Amino acid sequence: MAQLLLTTIINERFLNLDVSQYASSVSAIHQHLEDAENEPIGWLNGPLTMDEEYINSLLMVSDEIKKRADVLVVIGVGGSYLGAKAVQEALSPYFKHHENGIDVVYVGFNLSGAYMNQLIESLHDKDFYINVISKSGSTMESSLAFRVLRQYSEERYKEGAKNRIIVTTDPEKSLLKEIADNQGYRKFDIPTNIGGRYSLLTSVGLLPISVAGINIYELIEGAKKAAIDLKDRSPEKNEAYRYAIIRHALYAQGYRIELLASFEPALSYIHEWWKQLFGESEGKNKKGLFPASVNYSTDLHSLGQFVQDGSPLLFETFLHFKEVTDDYYIPYKTINDDYLNFISNRTFNEINSISKQGTVLAHAEGGVPIIQIEVERLDAFHVGYLIYFFMKACAMSAYLLDVYPFDQPGVEAYKKKITQLLIEESIAH
Numbered sequence: 001m002a003q004l005l006l007t008t009i010i011n012e013r014f015l016n017l018d019v020s021q022y023a024s025s026v027s028a029i030h031q032h033l034e035d036a037e038n039e040p041i042g043w044l045n046g047p048l049t050m051d052e053e054y055i056n057s058l059l060m061v062s063d064e065i066k067k068r069a070d071v072l073v074v075i076g077v078g079g080s081y082l083g084a085k086a087v088q089e090a091l092s093p094y095f096k097h098h099e100n101g102i103d104v105v106y107v108g109f110n111l112s113g114a115y116m117n118q119l120i121e122s123l124h125d126k127d128f129y130i131n132v133i134s135k136s137g138s139t140m141e142s143s144l145a146f147r148v149l150r151q152y153s154e155e156r157y158k159e160g161a162k163n164r165i166i167v168t169t170d171p172e173k174s175l176l177k178e179i180a181d182n183q184g185y186r187k188f189d190i191p192t193n194i195g196g197r198y199s200l201l202t203s204v205g206l207l208p209i210s211v212a213g214i215n216i217y218e219l220i221e222g223a224k225k226a227a228i229d230l231k232d233r234s235p236e237k238n239e240a241y242r243y244a245i246i247r248h249a250l251y252a253q254g255y256r257i258e259l260l261a262s263f264e265p266a267l268s269y270i271h272e273w274w275k276q277l278f279g280e281s282e283g284k285n286k287k288g289l290f291p292a293s294v295n296y297s298t299d300l301h302s303l304g305q306f307v308q309d310g311s312p313l314l315f316e317t318f319l320h321f322k323e324v325t326d327d328y329y330i331p332y333k334t335i336n337d338d339y340l341n342f343i344s345n346r347t348f349n350e351i352n353s354i355s356k357q358g359t360v361l362a363h364a365e366g367g368v369p370i371i372q373i374e375v376e377r378l379d380a381f382h383v384g385y386l387i388y389f390f391m392k393a394c395a396m397s398a399y400l401l402d403v404y405p406f407d408q409p410g411v412e413a414y415k416k417k418i419t420q421l422l423i424e425e426s427i428a429h
């Protein structure tokens with residue numbers, strides 16, 4: 001069977017890379033991950049051990065929401081919303097919701113009063129459910145949004161509000177869990193041994209994704225296949241490890257920014273999810289690649305100039321799905337006043353693919369190291385595969401840098417400052 005995902009480096013001259021030279025360090029890290037019972041690596045075998053009963057319980061709630069609501073409001077920030085949003089955007093039509101789903105909207109990932117006000121206004125003539133997602137159960141953005149939406153739901157549905165609130169949180173230590181228990185809200189667990197940014201393939205992602213109309217069985221099947229394919233410790237046979245090695249080698253050569261580039265706008269939130277995954281996992285102890293992203297061809301007309309010609313800080317990783325089902329023909333015109341007949345009767349996706357090839361060639365000639373990640377098809381199965389691929393590559397990549405991939409101590413610094421300012425301001429108020 002052909003490989004479902006391939007990582008290649010275009011301009012080998014940057015690397016002279018023999019991935020086998022990393023075989024022993026990769027093997028040691030691989031073993032560490034296999035043995036690390038006390039680390040938050042529940043995601044590593046998660047897709048392989050997910051039981052039918054668990055998926056069915058998610059699907060039952062998802063069906064109820066689809067029947068009884070026009071909108072699901074998902075409250076969460078970081079790993080508690082990016083994955084669901086990423087998969088939903090990647091696999092839904094552009095201008096309407098998926099035919100098997102309802103609208104899923106997100107809140108609690110910013111502190112904008114305008115966003116909150118307009119969200120509430122948009123709900124006035126709609127029936128809605130709330131899924132509040134927080135591993136810690138006390139993140140400021142999501143807690144504030146939950147306070148507002150809970151109150152609004154109680155005003156609208158009175159006692160019935162209880163049944164329209166689903167809580168997804170840590171089963172042991174979480175303020176949100178206490179609230180849910182006290183109020184009798186239904187709960188889904190985020191396994192204690194899975195951190196926020198590795199939690200997409202748990203109830204965190206699966207419930208909203210299913211309500212959005214996407215087949216979560218296919219998503220999980222893709223992740224399962226990846227979990228099997230990417231079990232090999234040898235970098236020659238493991239695409240996730242190969243990707244981790246290439247980016248590590250480029251880091252060692254002085255590159256400091258990895259730019260994830262796609263040519264399909266639906267992938268822009270996959271970029272955002274990937275940024276959190278790699279940014280929070282690796283950016284520690286004054287080390288790590290800064291994960292940035294571009295949406296082409298849009299950004300060829302803004303950041304493209306810098307990529308081609310600017311400070312040589314970055315390398316590019318092109319994420320490419322070979323098959324995107326929907327497409328549109330460019331018409332032939334008898335009056336060729338825009339001189340575009342030479343590309344008529346071809347499709348937009350064909351032109352998009354040629355643009356991608358041209359961009360890769362130009363940027364490579366401009367001296368930018370280029371990695372390509374090629375995936376067969378843009379569907380739930382292959383997106384599930386890709387998600388798992390990135391998570392495994394990320395853990396390997398961080399350990400190659402000698403950085404612990406599963407905490408985010410740096411995030412606490414700004415949180416403390418904000419809390420301190422809020423307390424000072426409230427006293428003065």
Ligand SMILES: O=P(O)(O)OC[C@H]1O[C@](O)(CO)[C@@H](O)[C@@H]1O
Binds near residue numbers: 077078080134138139
């Ligand atoms: O799920 P929680 O606990 O609300 O956290 C949301 C996000 O906030 C962070 O802790 C960073 O602030 C992320 O690691 C996490 O995904």
